[in-house]
Amino acid sequence: MGASILTARNLSKVVPSAEGELTILHELSLELNKGDSLAIVGSSGSGKSTLLGLLAGLDLPSSGEVTLAGQALSTLDEDQRARIRAEHVGFVFQSFQLLDSLNALENVMLPLELDGRKDARERATHLLERVGLGQRLTHS
Numbered sequence: 001m002g003a004s005i006l007t008a009r010n011l012s013k014v015v016p017s018a019e020g021e022l023t024i025l026h027e028l029s030l031e032l033n034k035g036d037s038l039a040i041v042g043s044s045g046s047g048k049s050t051l052l053g054l055l056a057g058l059d060l061p062s063s064g065e066v067t068l069a070g071q072a073l074s075t076l077d078e079d080q081r082a083r084i085r086a087e088h089v090g091f092v093f094q095s096f097q098l099l100d101s102l103n104a105l106e107n108v109m110l111p112l113e114l115d116g117r118k119d120a121r122e123r124a125t126h127l128l129e130r131v132g133l134g135q136r137l138t139h140s
Contacts, residue, residue: 004067005088006032006055011064013050024050027064056089057081086115104128105137 013025024047032038040048053059055066057073058081066073069088073081098107105124112120128134 003034004031005034005036005069006030007065007067008055009065009067011051011054011066012062013047013054013059014062025054025061029064052091056085056091058085086111100140103138103140104133 008028008030011025011028012023014021014023016022028051030038040051042048050059054061055068057066057068057076060074068084071080071084073084076084099110102110105121105128108124108128109120112123117123125134125137128137
């Protein structure tokens, strides 16, 4: 087993609604180790996007705790959460916005280069190969 990179303990999210309160997530717990993969599936409105937002520190839970890369996200301010996201989290959104003028490799390299990573090309190549796109590096 690898080192834990992401832990959620008793994670809940409750939001106001016309009827009072709506519980989106109730006491969810999970742990991901370095190198793990996870698929979050469910019907529309089941809380998938809310969960991802909480795990990445885009939103804070009503109760419970998320620890990412050894940092309890609730103890960090928005700038600190943004930095830890930049270093440890990657999202592919349903309507992802790739730059048409860049090929696949360049699109993946861009955020790495903006972060000052000297190994941007090697890292982007590795990531594309890892998801089965190694043969499409130069495709636009």
